[in-house]
């Protein structure tokens with residue numbers, strides 16, 4: 001098992017291409033500075049992002065603009081099937097997804113079925129552009145962990161991605177940032193690209209703590225991770241998951257820009273620009289185009305709407321049109 005202090009450099013993900021891979025180093029020298037805003041008595045400058053006091057929209061947009069000058073040319077649309085489908089239904093859904101997928105252009109597409117359906121879905125999507133992902137994994141390589149699944153098992157089943165730290169794992173299974181961090185390192189060491197989920201609950205947003213919460217989740221998940229790691233971050237405000245409520249495009253962009261600034265602080269500007277930051281939370285065909293139009297929204301992690309091939313395909317198409 002990897003401990004969080006190790007640094008992970010492995011890139012086992014085939015066609016993953018990150019802008020400036022290995023070029024910038026970034027690290028602490030890339031710390032974003034707080035812009036002048038004139039209104040927050042508690043701020044000193046220069047200051048690391050983690051100690052910012054003032055998080056008004058303008059500040060967030062300023063930070064995003066500092067580090068992102070153009071829209072990501074590649075996106076990812078990933079379907080999180082959660083605990084839905086048996087083998088037959090998963091096979092049928094995967095067949096429909098493949099059949100309804102037109103030219104995906106610069107959009108990577110992935111489906112993340114339950115563990116027991118990975119093999120069947122993997123068979124269906126073989127030789128198609130659709131990639132396979134899992135929804136969770138254990139931290140250990142193997143051993144006496146009844147009921148668990150390891151990274152190497154996921155790799156052998158054909159997985160490219162693994163969703164980690166989903167809010168449902170945090171809420172129902174007590175997963176905290178430290179555990180997510182160990183899982184991220186373990187996934188990377190096996191060549192899996194982690195899709196790391198972060199997002200605040202409604203009370204935290206109402207209390208004005210959304211940025212602080214997400215910052216702790218992002219930085220907590222990324223201890224010891226190298227700037228070359230094939231990462232995906234999914235911002236999923238918990239109040240928008242499965243509720244029909246969606247963050248407005250402006251709310252999504254604001255948080256995504258903030259996450260981008262955090263990634264820039266850790267990995268440097270060039271590497272951070274190449275990390276896909278997905279939005280998740282009731283994304284559907286009707287709102288997908290507006291969300292993926294935002295400068296720092298690089299795709300979506302789709303729950304409910306991914307269980308219907310036509311909806312999922314429509315979201316992929318909305319993303320393709322924006323790349």
Ligand code: PGA
Nearest residue numbers: 241242281282302303304
């Ligand atoms: P939803 O789920 O699209 O059904 O809101 C998203 C997720 O939980 O990943």
